[in-house]
Amino acid sequence: xxxxHASTPVAARVRRLEERLIEAxxxxxxxxxxxxxRYLAGASPLNGARIVARAWTDDDFRSRLLSDANAAITxxxxxxxxxxxxxxxxVVANTPGEHNVIVCxxxxxxxxxxxxxxxxxxxxxxxxxxxxxxxxAVLTEFGLTLPDDVEIVVHDSSSxxxxxxxxxRPAGTDGLGEDDLVGLVTREGLIGTAAV
Amino acid sequence: MSDAxxxxxxxxxxxxxxxxxxxxxxxxxxGHHGVVVDSAGEWPLADDRARELPDPRVEPVYTVRxxxxxxxxxxxxxxxxxxxxxxxxxxxxx
Numbered sequence: 577x578x579x580x581h582a583s584t585p586v587a588a589r590v591r592r593l594e595e596r597l598i599e600a601x602x603x604x605x606x607x608x609x610x611x612x613x614r615y616l617a618g619a620s621p622l623n624g625a626r627i628v629a630r631a632w633t634d635d636d637f638r639s640r641l642l643s644d645a646n647a648a649i650t651x652x653x654x655x656x657x658x659x660x661x662x663x664x665x666x667v668v669a670n671t672p673g674e675h676n677v678i679v680c681x682x683x684x685x686x687x688x689x690x691x692x693x694x695x696x697x698x699x700x701x702x703x704x705x706x707x708x709x710x711x712x713a714v715l716t717e718f719g720l721t722l723p724d725d726v727e728i729v730v731h732d733s734s735s736x737x738x739x740x741x742x743x744x745r746p747a748g749t750d751g752l753g754e755d756d757l758v759g760l761v762t763r764e765g766l767i768g769t770a771a772v
Numbered sequence: 773m774s775d776a777x778x779x780x781x782x783x784x785x786x787x788x789x790x791x792x793x794x795x796x797x798x799x800x801x802x803g804h805h806g807v808v809v810d811s812a813g814e815w816p817l818a819d820d821r822a823r824e825l826p827d828p829r830v831e832p833v834y835t836v837r838x839x840x841x842x843x844x845x846x847x848x849x850x851x852x853x854x855x856x857x858x859x860x861x862x863x864x865x866x
Contacts, residue, residue, distance in 0.1 A: 674777045710847065727849065736854075737813075
Protein backbone atom coordinates (compact mmCIF):
# COMPACT_ATOMS: atom_id res chain seq x y z
CA UNK A 577 0.00 0.00 0.00
CA UNK A 578 2.92 2.36 0.58
CA UNK A 579 3.42 2.62 -3.21
CA UNK A 580 0.00 4.12 -3.67
CA HIS A 581 0.30 6.40 -0.62
CA ALA A 582 3.52 7.94 -1.97
CA SER A 583 1.62 9.61 -4.79
CA THR A 584 -1.25 11.07 -2.76
CA PRO A 585 -1.49 14.83 -2.05
CA VAL A 586 -1.13 14.09 1.66
CA ALA A 587 2.12 12.24 1.10
CA ALA A 588 3.45 15.16 -0.98
CA ARG A 589 2.49 17.57 1.78
CA VAL A 590 4.16 15.44 4.44
CA ARG A 591 7.29 15.26 2.30
CA ARG A 592 7.38 19.06 1.87
CA LEU A 593 6.99 19.45 5.63
CA GLU A 594 9.84 17.01 6.24
CA GLU A 595 12.05 18.93 3.83
CA ARG A 596 11.35 22.22 5.57
CA LEU A 597 12.17 20.73 8.98
CA ILE A 598 15.44 19.42 7.60
CA GLU A 599 16.27 22.73 5.87
CA ALA A 600 15.60 24.59 9.12
CA UNK A 601 18.09 22.32 10.86
CA UNK A 602 15.46 21.05 13.33
CA UNK A 603 15.97 17.42 12.39
CA UNK A 604 18.18 15.49 10.01
CA UNK A 605 16.97 12.95 7.47
CA UNK A 606 18.47 9.97 9.37
CA UNK A 607 17.01 11.23 12.67
CA UNK A 608 13.57 11.51 11.12
CA UNK A 609 13.82 8.02 9.68
CA UNK A 610 14.91 6.68 13.04
CA UNK A 611 12.03 8.33 14.92
CA UNK A 612 9.47 6.97 12.46
CA UNK A 613 11.05 3.53 12.42
CA ARG A 614 11.16 3.37 16.19
CA TYR A 615 7.57 4.52 16.46
CA LEU A 616 6.05 2.19 13.92
CA ALA A 617 8.39 -0.80 13.76
CA GLY A 618 7.25 -2.26 17.05
CA ALA A 619 3.68 -0.93 16.87
CA SER A 620 1.37 -3.95 16.80
CA PRO A 621 -1.70 -5.30 18.60
CA LEU A 622 0.60 -8.14 19.65
CA ASN A 623 2.03 -5.76 22.26
CA GLY A 624 -1.38 -5.19 23.81
CA ALA A 625 -2.05 -8.93 23.65
CA ARG A 626 1.15 -9.69 25.55
CA ILE A 627 0.15 -7.25 28.29
CA VAL A 628 -3.27 -8.88 28.60
CA ALA A 629 -1.93 -12.44 28.62
CA ARG A 630 0.51 -11.53 31.40
CA ALA A 631 -2.29 -9.88 33.40
CA TRP A 632 -4.45 -13.01 33.04
CA THR A 633 -1.71 -15.24 34.39
CA ASP A 634 0.00 -13.04 36.99
CA ASP A 635 -2.15 -11.35 39.67
CA ASP A 636 0.67 -9.18 40.95
CA PHE A 637 1.33 -7.85 37.42
CA ARG A 638 -2.40 -7.30 36.95
CA SER A 639 -2.74 -5.15 40.05
CA ARG A 640 0.37 -3.11 39.18
CA LEU A 641 -0.92 -2.74 35.62
CA LEU A 642 -4.19 -1.29 36.82
CA SER A 643 -2.55 1.15 39.25
CA ASP A 644 0.51 2.24 37.20
CA ALA A 645 0.47 0.84 33.69
CA ASN A 646 3.51 2.80 32.46
CA ALA A 647 5.72 1.11 35.06
CA ALA A 648 4.12 -2.34 34.77
CA ILE A 649 4.48 -2.75 31.00
CA THR A 650 8.27 -2.52 31.25
CA UNK A 651 7.98 -6.08 32.65
CA UNK A 652 7.10 -7.23 29.13
CA UNK A 653 9.67 -4.97 27.48
CA UNK A 654 7.22 -2.24 26.43
CA UNK A 655 6.98 1.48 27.09
CA UNK A 656 4.86 4.50 26.21
CA UNK A 657 7.99 6.43 25.27
CA UNK A 658 8.15 5.56 21.57
CA UNK A 659 6.69 8.90 20.42
CA UNK A 660 7.97 12.40 20.97
CA UNK A 661 6.46 12.65 24.46
CA UNK A 662 5.78 9.84 26.91
CA UNK A 663 2.07 9.31 27.22
CA UNK A 664 0.26 8.03 30.25
CA UNK A 665 -1.33 4.61 29.83
CA UNK A 666 -4.48 3.72 31.71
CA VAL A 667 -5.63 0.11 31.58
CA VAL A 668 -9.32 -0.44 32.33
CA ALA A 669 -10.40 -3.93 33.34
CA ASN A 670 -13.65 -5.52 32.25
CA THR A 671 -15.48 -7.38 35.02
CA PRO A 672 -18.60 -9.54 34.91
CA GLY A 673 -20.60 -6.39 35.79
CA GLU A 674 -18.75 -3.71 33.81
CA HIS A 675 -17.57 -3.43 30.21
CA ASN A 676 -15.17 -0.75 28.98
CA VAL A 677 -14.87 0.72 25.51
CA ILE A 678 -12.48 3.36 24.14
CA VAL A 679 -13.00 6.31 21.82
CA CYS A 680 -11.51 9.71 21.02
CA UNK A 681 -14.41 12.03 20.21
CA UNK A 682 -12.20 15.04 19.42
CA UNK A 683 -9.86 13.35 16.94
CA UNK A 684 -8.54 9.79 16.92
CA UNK A 685 -6.14 9.39 19.89
CA UNK A 686 -5.18 5.76 20.21
CA UNK A 687 -2.32 3.77 21.81
CA UNK A 688 -0.61 3.13 18.46
CA UNK A 689 2.52 1.66 20.06
CA UNK A 690 0.47 -1.05 21.78
CA UNK A 691 -2.24 -1.60 19.17
CA UNK A 692 -0.65 -0.66 15.85
CA UNK A 693 -2.28 1.86 13.48
CA UNK A 694 -5.96 2.32 14.35
CA UNK A 695 -8.75 0.79 12.27
CA UNK A 696 -10.54 3.21 9.93
CA UNK A 697 -13.86 2.88 11.78
CA UNK A 698 -12.17 4.12 14.97
CA UNK A 699 -11.53 7.42 13.18
CA UNK A 700 -15.01 7.62 11.64
CA UNK A 701 -17.40 10.34 12.74
CA UNK A 702 -20.12 7.73 13.15
CA UNK A 703 -18.20 5.71 15.74
CA UNK A 704 -16.84 8.77 17.57
CA UNK A 705 -20.19 10.47 17.91
CA UNK A 706 -22.37 7.44 18.53
CA UNK A 707 -20.40 5.31 20.98
CA UNK A 708 -20.57 7.93 23.75
CA UNK A 709 -24.31 8.28 23.24
CA UNK A 710 -25.56 4.77 22.53
CA UNK A 711 -22.70 2.34 23.20
CA UNK A 712 -24.97 -0.68 23.65
CA ALA A 713 -26.40 -0.24 20.15
CA VAL A 714 -22.95 0.38 18.65
CA LEU A 715 -21.49 -2.72 20.34
CA THR A 716 -24.41 -4.80 19.08
CA GLU A 717 -23.58 -3.66 15.55
CA PHE A 718 -20.02 -4.89 16.16
CA GLY A 719 -21.52 -8.26 17.13
CA LEU A 720 -21.10 -7.83 20.88
CA THR A 721 -24.39 -8.15 22.74
CA LEU A 722 -23.91 -7.56 26.44
CA PRO A 723 -26.40 -8.71 29.09
CA ASP A 724 -28.65 -5.84 30.23
CA ASP A 725 -27.17 -5.85 33.72
CA VAL A 726 -23.62 -5.21 32.47
CA GLU A 727 -22.83 -1.53 32.87
CA ILE A 728 -20.90 0.10 30.02
CA VAL A 729 -18.20 2.71 30.63
CA VAL A 730 -16.99 4.66 27.60
CA HIS A 731 -13.55 6.29 27.91
CA ASP A 732 -13.07 9.39 25.79
CA SER A 733 -9.31 9.90 25.21
CA SER A 734 -9.47 13.68 25.39
CA SER A 735 -5.97 14.38 26.79
CA UNK A 736 -2.49 12.81 26.81
CA UNK A 737 -3.79 9.63 28.45
CA UNK A 738 -4.18 6.56 26.28
CA UNK A 739 -6.48 3.68 27.15
CA UNK A 740 -6.30 -0.07 26.80
CA UNK A 741 -9.08 -2.49 27.77
CA UNK A 742 -8.17 -5.57 29.79
CA UNK A 743 -10.78 -8.06 28.54
CA UNK A 744 -12.22 -10.86 30.64
CA ARG A 745 -10.28 -14.08 30.31
CA PRO A 746 -12.40 -16.46 28.24
CA ALA A 747 -13.95 -19.44 29.99
CA GLY A 748 -12.27 -22.80 29.39
CA THR A 749 -8.75 -21.40 29.09
CA ASP A 750 -7.48 -22.49 32.52
CA GLY A 751 -5.10 -24.98 30.93
CA LEU A 752 -3.49 -22.44 28.61
CA GLY A 753 -0.16 -20.74 29.32
CA GLU A 754 0.73 -17.12 28.71
CA ASP A 755 2.05 -17.69 25.18
CA ASP A 756 -1.11 -19.52 24.11
CA LEU A 757 -3.32 -16.84 25.61
CA VAL A 758 -1.57 -14.11 23.58
CA GLY A 759 -3.04 -15.63 20.43
CA LEU A 760 -6.60 -15.27 21.72
CA VAL A 761 -6.48 -11.50 22.25
CA THR A 762 -7.78 -9.39 19.38
CA ARG A 763 -7.32 -5.72 18.60
CA GLU A 764 -11.09 -5.19 18.94
CA GLY A 765 -10.96 -6.84 22.36
CA LEU A 766 -8.34 -4.30 23.43
CA ILE A 767 -10.52 -1.40 22.22
CA GLY A 768 -13.62 -2.91 23.81
CA THR A 769 -15.72 -3.46 20.70
CA ALA A 770 -15.46 -7.24 21.06
CA ALA A 771 -15.15 -9.80 23.80
CA VAL A 772 -12.19 -12.18 23.71
CA MET B 773 2.43 24.55 37.85
CA SER B 774 -1.05 24.73 39.38
CA ASP B 775 -1.75 22.99 42.67
CA ALA B 776 -4.23 20.15 42.49
CA UNK B 777 -7.64 21.57 43.27
CA UNK B 778 -9.66 18.36 43.11
CA UNK B 779 -9.47 14.83 44.42
CA UNK B 780 -11.14 11.58 43.43
CA UNK B 781 -14.72 11.66 44.71
CA UNK B 782 -15.17 15.41 44.19
CA UNK B 783 -18.20 16.53 42.21
CA UNK B 784 -17.30 19.05 39.52
CA UNK B 785 -18.89 20.97 36.69
CA UNK B 786 -17.27 21.67 33.32
CA UNK B 787 -17.17 25.37 32.46
CA UNK B 788 -19.75 26.15 29.83
CA UNK B 789 -17.54 28.26 27.61
CA UNK B 790 -16.87 28.10 23.88
CA UNK B 791 -13.38 29.52 23.29
CA UNK B 792 -12.42 30.66 19.80
CA UNK B 793 -9.17 28.66 20.01
CA UNK B 794 -8.47 24.93 20.17
CA UNK B 795 -9.54 23.26 23.41
CA UNK B 796 -9.75 19.67 24.63
CA UNK B 797 -12.99 20.12 26.57
CA UNK B 798 -15.45 18.23 24.38
CA UNK B 799 -18.62 20.23 23.73
CA UNK B 800 -20.92 17.46 24.96
CA UNK B 801 -19.65 17.70 28.55
CA UNK B 802 -19.56 21.51 28.83
CA GLY B 803 -21.87 22.73 31.57
CA HIS B 804 -22.38 19.18 32.84
CA HIS B 805 -21.72 17.72 36.27
CA GLY B 806 -19.46 14.73 36.87
CA VAL B 807 -17.38 13.02 39.53
CA VAL B 808 -13.57 12.99 39.59
CA VAL B 809 -12.54 9.32 39.51
CA ASP B 810 -8.78 9.65 39.01
CA SER B 811 -5.93 12.14 38.98
CA ALA B 812 -4.05 11.66 35.73
CA GLY B 813 -0.85 13.62 36.27
CA GLU B 814 0.15 17.09 35.16
CA TRP B 815 0.26 18.08 31.52
CA PRO B 816 0.81 21.22 29.45
CA LEU B 817 -2.56 22.80 28.69
CA ALA B 818 -3.54 21.80 25.15
CA ASP B 819 -5.20 25.18 24.56
CA ASP B 820 -1.91 26.99 25.20
CA ARG B 821 0.16 24.56 23.16
CA ALA B 822 -2.15 24.82 20.16
CA ARG B 823 -1.78 28.61 20.28
CA GLU B 824 1.99 28.17 20.50
CA LEU B 825 2.18 30.24 23.67
CA PRO B 826 5.80 30.37 24.84
CA ASP B 827 5.15 28.92 28.31
CA PRO B 828 2.11 26.71 28.20
CA ARG B 829 0.45 26.35 31.58
CA VAL B 830 1.01 22.96 33.20
CA GLU B 831 -2.07 21.74 35.04
CA PRO B 832 -3.38 18.64 36.75
CA VAL B 833 -5.61 16.53 34.51
CA TYR B 834 -8.52 14.60 36.01
CA THR B 835 -10.54 11.69 34.74
CA VAL B 836 -14.15 12.76 35.27
CA ARG B 837 -17.06 10.36 35.05
CA UNK B 838 -20.42 11.54 33.69
CA UNK B 839 -23.73 9.68 33.79
CA UNK B 840 -25.24 9.25 30.33
CA UNK B 841 -28.64 10.36 31.62
CA UNK B 842 -27.09 13.71 32.62
CA UNK B 843 -25.37 14.15 29.24
CA UNK B 844 -28.06 12.84 26.93
CA UNK B 845 -31.21 12.58 29.02
CA UNK B 846 -31.11 8.77 28.90
CA UNK B 847 -28.94 5.68 28.72
CA UNK B 848 -27.66 3.56 31.56
CA UNK B 849 -23.95 3.91 30.75
CA UNK B 850 -21.32 6.38 31.85
CA UNK B 851 -18.62 8.28 29.99
CA UNK B 852 -15.22 9.27 31.37
CA UNK B 853 -13.42 12.32 29.95
CA UNK B 854 -9.92 13.56 30.84
CA UNK B 855 -10.07 17.26 31.63
CA UNK B 856 -7.50 19.89 32.51
CA UNK B 857 -8.05 21.63 35.86
CA UNK B 858 -8.96 25.02 34.35
CA UNK B 859 -11.89 23.41 32.52
CA UNK B 860 -13.48 22.54 35.86
CA UNK B 861 -15.12 24.23 38.80
CA UNK B 862 -16.37 22.73 42.06
CA UNK B 863 -20.02 21.79 41.93
CA UNK B 864 -20.84 24.20 44.78
CA UNK B 865 -19.92 27.18 42.57
CA UNK B 866 -22.31 26.11 39.85
